[in-house]
Amino acid sequence: MGIVDSGVDIHHPDLKHNIISPGKSLVPGVSSMVDEIGHGTMAAGSIAANGNITGVSPEVGIVPYKVFQGYSADSSWIIKGIIDAANDDMDIINLSLGTYKSLKNKEDRATYLSYMRAIDYANKKGSLLVASSGTDGYDLTTPKKLAEQMGLKNDLQLHMPGGLPNVVTVSATNLNDQLAYYSNYGTNVDIAAPAGDYGPNFADQQKVELEYMTITTHPTTLPQSELSQYMGFAHGYEFMIGTSLAVPKVSATAVLIIAEYQEKYGKKPSPHVIKRYLYGGTVQGNGTTRQLGNGIVNAKNSLDLVNKR
Template sequence: MNNKAIELNNQYEVWRWDIDKVTNNRESYKIQQGNHKVKVAIIDSGIDQNHPDLKDNLISSKSFVPGSKSLEDSLGHGTMVAGEISANGNVKGVAPKIAIASYKVFDGNDCNSIWVINAIIQAANDNMDVINLSLGTYKSLLNKNDLAMLLAYKRAIAYAQSKNCVVVSASGTESKGMDISNPFNLAQELGHEKDLGIYLPGCLPNVITVSATNKDDKLASYSNYGYNVGIASPAGDYGPNWTTQKIANLKYMALVTYPTNLPQSQLSSSIGLKQGYEFIEGGTSIAAPKVSAAAALLILEYNEKYGFKPSVLEVEKLLYDGATPGAEGSNPLYYGKGILNVENSLKLIGK
């Protein structure tokens, strides 16, 4: 692994192949690493406010769970997502100096769409530059209540975009990825006959929807896909021998930040990692925040070059124009415009 851009040849960073891929072996750090003038909202399960790799970039935390003021991340999901964006310690994220804000919308494993919608609106009012949504829900286009929720999501996201806020969503993770761009087929995959399905918010307009790829630049088997996908980003899996032989390869998995107050897995402990770091299979939840971090860096670099922020559409174009083809070529069903490459996109500014 070529890490000439930075001195990070330690027992943690050697596992961060996914960050190496999107930053071109950290070459993007030479152009832009971020600062607290640009902010990313993480709408998720909370965050470990004391994590040594995250606490210096965390500017605020809020709970949108009714009756609960707890900001603790009891699932670990939000802390994982945050590390992909702006970890800056034993591991580094795509934007290691960018500001992050936590908007908690999980009560245990439960996440109510109304809480998410309220958090999106609040993040826009808080002048967040990017909103990361590593979450989602399936709804029916034939259900009156679901249609009301769809409209509420659309209005919240349109409001965020009117405030020049980039909204990034995961495409969704399942045991076997599904095509979320075909409502009829999606409903069949979900076991709902004579229905039309939709995945929110990843199927909506004004959202950059992200699919997940593995170490070989192929669409991960668990990743939802479809023509709604704008771009792909690496997140990992168990490796090429998992499906046929059930043999996992650690080098294909993703190392993520994890709450320091939650039990450490035997795997991470046996390798000698401190509490607060875990290996996971991946997921579109880990792919999306890399794109959110890239969007934040592009906003900052553009502002430093021209003296004003780019529009949401300009940020999208820079992301898409800098993307590289996947292993199956430029298949828009799987990759959208291609796989995220932060350095390529940053270099487009000023050309």
């Protein structure tokens, strides 16, 4: 699986055996693959952690594609990462990231078309793209409506790559199987996955309840948070929330579908077939199709569907 993100801590005890290639940096002038912000390592842990915590598919091989410089990732680097991952025969490309672009801006339209071409290219190469819906609580259904929510009158905005055709777009749910307060949603959301929030008393009382959050891997090269220390965690684990942690759970389930399908039928399923099992195995959450798409991902149900054929 290709993880297009900020890099992955290749020495993390829960991940080091899953990294099958050092990967590559798509950031101009940057050759280091060190995860300097932790984002890619968090996503990787939700997919493949195999140690103190366990990801959804702990045996999967992962390859990092670095597209962040600090906390910024240029769309051209992400697009190149998608193409390179497809050329490297990555079955799944995890994109726990996203941006907004205006259809009324010439440069933004060019970026949109470049994303569309990269997505089409990856799909034709047999790679399934799984991407975040975003974390601003917006309805992505129409460019006009999205622009209005962003306070941009007379504009047309799109979220990408999540939200575009032929990408599995993922929203986030909380402990009660509801849409997380921060998660974007809309008719272009395909599926939901658990990612946590701060609990039911956060909005009114600003009270954070840890049992509503998620735990995942974090680079051992970065400082440990006070919260992690207070909880007695070993260095390299943190509490987190966000659609960035929902996406990898769907990506990991898709990898399991591929492995099960190959074992049963002796060939790799197409992205279309993977999506059929992915969506067919979902469970109903406490929300609408606009919020949760086809439902909340469920790996066991999807694998059972493969074996029922």
